[in-house]
Structure formats: structure tokens, C-alpha cells
Amino acid sequence: MDDKRPSGFTLIELLLSVTIMALLAGLAMPSMAQFLEAHRLRGAAEALAQTLRHARNHALTYQTSIHFTAAVQATQTWCYGWSERERCRCQAPLREADACTRGDADSARLQRQTSSAYPSVTLSLTRLVSARYLTFNPVRGTASADTLVLNNRAGELRVIVSPLGRIRVCSVSLRGYPSC
Template sequence: MKRPIKNPNAKGFTLIELLISVALIAIIASLAAPSFTTMIATQRIKGLANEIMTDLSFAKMESVQKNQCIAVDFSAQGYTITQLTTCTTTTGATIKTVNNISASNNSFSPSSGTTYLGIKFEPVRTTATITGTDLVISNTNASTRSLKIVANTMGRAEICSPSATITGFKPC
């Protein structure tokens, strides 16, 4: 015995309509996924560059506040902020170490040559002694995008975008 339909005008989706909608959403999401990957990689580059700028400002202010030379030395793995015993030495107490920057697929490289950037902030004249070359930050998921940290002898650092690949920063 058949049951009578209680409401023949009931509204809803059929199974086929629902499957077609899900398939369209999956296609659109798969087209947008590469854009999200590049966007996330770009944000990681920006975040690391801003963290470095904050730490460079911190090192300069620590130099003035403690009236001692502070050095910031970069390597392929990260960077170290050191309070030097005197301005002519290269050793002292480590204030901060940032290692394993490759965990987020970021990498450092010198803009030319093989010598990484090193900055020594002097408290008396509030100047900086710079060794090495500018630092380039890139990400393996966005290989065409990078940012460069450029420091000058006045102890000021700035971020620029080589070939204007990342918006919001001046081109270098």
C-alpha cells in the first residue's frame, strides 16, 4: 500500500542538484588554491621582514639605552642579536637568537656575493657599521617574490621589493 504524499508542493533540492552544486564549488576552489598558496607565502615573507625591522629597531634602541655596542648578524639559518663587550670585539652576551626560518619555507640570501649582512650599532654617535651586503628574503612557495632589507650607516633599515614583486613596498 502506498502512502499518500502529505505535501505535494514541498520545496527542496534533489540529489542531482546538490551533487552539481558541490562539484561546481570544488572546481572553483581548485582554481583558487594556487592563488592562496602564493598569498600565504607572500604574507610569510612580509611577516619575517617586519620582524627583522622590529628587531633592528630594538637593537639600535638597546645600544643607546645600555650605552654599549649591539651587533645583529645574519646567516642562512637566521640571525643573532649580541651585546658586545666593547665596540672593537665580536663577542658578547646573546640577547636574542632567531633560528630555523626555513620552517615556514622562508630563506635568507645576500643580495650579492656570499657575505651575509652584519650590523653593529654604536651608542655614542647612534651610527651603524655595516658588513656584508643587503639581505634578500624569499619563500620557496612564491619564488618570484622577495623583499630586501637595506641598512645604512645611520642605523636605519628599510624594506624594498626587488622588481616591485610585492605591493606595498617601494621598488629597489
């Protein structure tokens, strides 16, 4: 006798599998959104810390004062940058005299970052002002101390510049960083 079983899935098995997959996907989506928010926040904080380190190293290497500017226009719109000129405007385009650039006029390069690269991440300054200025000393790399706060729905990270020029990132609510 030939006992052949039909191969494949029945309609009920297929519907049951699709339903289970939909339930699992629905449960995973909120945690995935939280993961993406945390990843954006970490990226923004690390980029800010790296920009500050680069500015400090530039001051030490080229023996010139470096001026860092952070500006907040609205809750979601912010920028930061650095220049050899005092009080550069991080919103200014490349060819403007007060743009955050390095190098001479012929080889000027923008040294700035805007909030458009990190949607949903807000930058707040510790004192109630719309712009913040830091200066890195060319002799020892010391700086005017300050704290820049980045946050979104995932939590809050602080980028701290010490008077000795040390730049560090600490966390109020995210794992993977020292607590503030």
C-alpha cells in the same frame, strides 16, 4: 486541491552544487597558496627589520655597542641575532659563551630568530659569505651599512640598513612596499 511541493534538494541539484563548489575551490587554491607565501615573506622581513630596530634602540638606550649577526648555513637554513658581545653565533644555545644574548649571565635572554619560524623563506646575504656582522654605535645609532635579502616563490624583499642606522624594507616584486 492541495498543491504541496516537495521541500529539499533533488540529487541532481545537490551533485550540481557540489561540482560547482569543487570547481571554485580548485580555482581559488593556487591564489591562496600565493597569498600564504607572500604573508610568510612579509612576516619574515618585518621581523628582521624589527629585530634590527630593537638592536639599534638597545645600543642607544644602554650606551653600548650592539653586534648583529646573520648566518646562512644552507639555502633554507639561516638565523640572525644580536648581542653586546662581538660576533655572537645565532646557532649557539643560551648557555654558550658566544650565544646571541642580552643581559648578564643570570638573566641572559636569547635575541635570535631561525628559519624554522618561516618555512620556505630564504635569507641571502648581498656578499658571498656565510655570515654577516653589523655593529650599532651607542652614541648616534649609526651602523655599518648592509642589505639582507629575503625571498620565496611570492617574491623578494630587502631589509636595508643605512650608514646612519636607518632600517627600511623595500620590494623588488611585492606590492605594499616601496620599490628598491
